[in-house]
Amino acid sequence: NAGVTQTPKFQVLKTGQSMTLQCAQDMNHEYMSWYRQDPGMGLRLIHYSVGAGITDQGEVPNGYNVSRSTTEDFPLRLLSAAPSQTSVYFCASRPPRDRGSHTEAFFGQGTRLTVV
Amino acid sequence: AQTVTQSQPEMSVQEAETVTLSCTYDTSESDYYLFWYKQPPSRQMILVIRQEAYKQQNATENRFSVNFQKAAKSFSLKISDSQLGDAAMYFCAYRSGPGAQKLVFGQGTRLTINP
Numbered sequence: 001n002a003g004v005t006q007t008p009k010f011q012v013l014k015t016g017q018s019m020t021l022q023c024a025q026d027m028n029h030e031y032m033s034w035y036r037q038d039p040g041m042g043l044r045l046i047h048y049s050v051g052a053g054i055t056d057q058g059e060v061p062n063g064y065n066v067s068r069s070t071t072e073d074f075p076l077r078l079l080s081a082a083p084s085q086t087s088v089y090f091c092a093s094r095p096p097r098d099r100g101s102h103t104e105a106f107f108g109q110g111t112r113l114t115v116v
Numbered sequence: 117a118q119t120v121t122q123s124q125p126e127m128s129v130q131e132a133e134t135v136t137l138s139c140t141y142d143t144s145e146s147d148y149y150l151f152w153y154k155q156p157p158s159r160q161m162i163l164v165i166r167q168e169a170y171k172q173q174n175a176t177e178n179r180f181s182v183n184f185q186k187a188a189k190s191f192s193l194k195i196s197d198s199q200l201g202d203a204a205m206y207f208c209a210y211r212s213g214p215g216a217q218k219l220v221f222g223q224g225t226r227l228t229i230n231p
Contacts, residue, residue, distance in 0.1 A: 033218075040223055040224075041223060042207055045217075045218050045219070048217045104151065104166055105163075105219060107160065109160050110159040112159075
């Protein structure tokens with residue numbers, strides 16, 4: 001059981017480049033989300049999805065796109081990277097039901113992205 | 117909007133002693149969940165303990181326990197018999213009731229264990 005898998009673990013981009021951070025989960029979770037972690041600010045929600053074909057914006061969505069074509073995958077796209085997007089990115093998933101089942105979020109190991 | 121505040125950027129404790137990490141939150145909702153996550157140097161986010169707001173009993177997981185004060189909107193984490201492996205960043209997090217997606221995190225507290 002791999003859980004939530006993020007690739008790559010480290011990445012350096014030049015300003016203006018584009019890239020996709022990959023996230024895959026094998027737990028058949030309907031809910032998936034992307035967070036960024038910056039020093040002194042905890043984790044902040046970028047985008048989330050409650051199922052295949054459904055996505056919505058979180059707290060800090062600007063500069064990022066997402067899509068959810070399958071239950072398993074939830075990629076995060078940076079169309080034109082900026083130094084302000086230097087951060088650690090976490091993907092998380094969880095099942096939607098709360099009562100009587102595990103409802104905590106399972107996190108991937110994170111991607112450290114540096115934009116120069 | 118909900119907010120979570122951790123007022124202690126850093127804490128330290130002697131090995132085998134007890135330490136308490138503070139967390140306060142602000143919400144107008146009555147049904148919600150609170151969590152403590154541990155982030156060791158590996159970056160992995162590990163759930164330590166969770167508390168449902170509708171439960172009056174404080175959650176406990178082995179050496180970890182919480183003091184949940186709903187009226188005061190306080191949710192502190194107590195670590196007993198501290199071990200070197202407890203050294204990490206600890207985040208308090210809030211999530212609204214059933215169906216909610218967003219986790220709101222505090223700023224984190226870095227815990228150091230002194231041998």
